[in-house]
Amino acid sequence: AIQLTQSPSSLSASVGDRVTITCRASQVIYNALAWYQQRPGKPPNLLIYDASSLESGVPSRFSGSRSGTDFTLTISNLQSEDFATYYCQQFNSYPLTFGGGTKVEIK
Amino acid sequence: QVQLQESGPGLVKPSETLSLTCAVSGYSISSGYYWDWIRQPPGKGLEWIGSIFQGGNTHYNPSLESRVTISVDASKNLFSLNVASVTAADTAVYYCARRIPVVAACDFWGQGTLVTVSS
Numbered sequence: 126a127i128q129l130t131q132s133p134s135s136l137s138a139s140v141g142d143r144v145t146i147t148c149r150a151s152q153v154i155y156n157a158l159a160w161y162q163q164r165p166g167k168p169p170n171l172l173i174y175d176a177s178s179l180e181s182g183v184p185s186r187f188s189g190s191r192s193g194t195d196f197t198l199t200i201s202n203l204q205s206e207d208f209a210t211y212y213c214q215q216f217n218s219y220p221l222t223f224g225g226g227t228k229v230e231i232k
Numbered sequence: 233q234v235q236l237q238e239s240g241p242g243l244v245k246p247s248e249t250l251s252l253t254c255a256v257s258g259y260s261i262s263s264g265y266y267w268d269w270i271r272q273p274p275g276k277g278l279e280w281i282g283s284i285f286q287g288g289n290t291h292y293n294p295s296l297e298s299r300v301t302i303s304v305d306a307s308k309n310l311f312s313l314n315v316a317s318v319t320a321a322d323t324a325v326y327y328c329a330r331r332i333p334v335v336a337a338c339d340f341w342g343q344g345t346l347v348t349v350s351s
Contacts, residue, residue: 174337
């Protein structure tokens with residue numbers, strides 16, 4: 126199974142900061158990766174699909190990129206509603222797998 | 233608007249079978265998407281359980297494959313999950329989701345349902 130290693134596992138940031146979360150795949154997955162935001166007690170919410178495409182209705186401060194097997198989620202100008210846990214998921218091959226998550230907390 | 237809603241018992245005894253359904257509204261379950269089950273143990277990360285495509289084509293996580301069955305009832309526009317021989321390790325919030333073919337994404341999710349395995 127393809128392993129996705131997310132880093133960091135948690136981070137503290139302030140409103141207005143730029144935040145970067147990384148997801149490293151154990152093998153080539155091309156652009157078959159999505160990013161989700163999950164708030165406590167809620168289901169994951171799709172932010173980015175195909176590694177860098179912004180889901181409709183998601184604020185433009187969220188962006189995704191890929192370099193080889195490294196994927197990055199960037200949140201520019203962090204807002205209070207962005208404090209949550211973020212997950213990556215790969216769709217290149219079965220079984221589909223998730224990264225371990227990154228919790229973004231208020232500094 | 234597409235909506236998914238999980239339902240089923242919140243408490244299951246060890247060694248019994250966990251059975252959940254996911255009712256889909258706003259979209260025909262026969263119209264060409266994958267329908268997935270994902271779970272999340274309390275305080276932990278997400279685990280993909282498996283999926284079903286139109287026509288009944290299924291894929292399962294090898295870690296659960298011997299105990300899991302996913303099926304579709306197109307007449308009721310819902311799909312189901314059975315997990316046999318459950319243990320406390322199967323305690324989790326179970327989510328159903330719609331997955332887009334060819335695109336890397338699950339775009340609609342149910343609210344999730346907590347299933348506790350305990351005697």
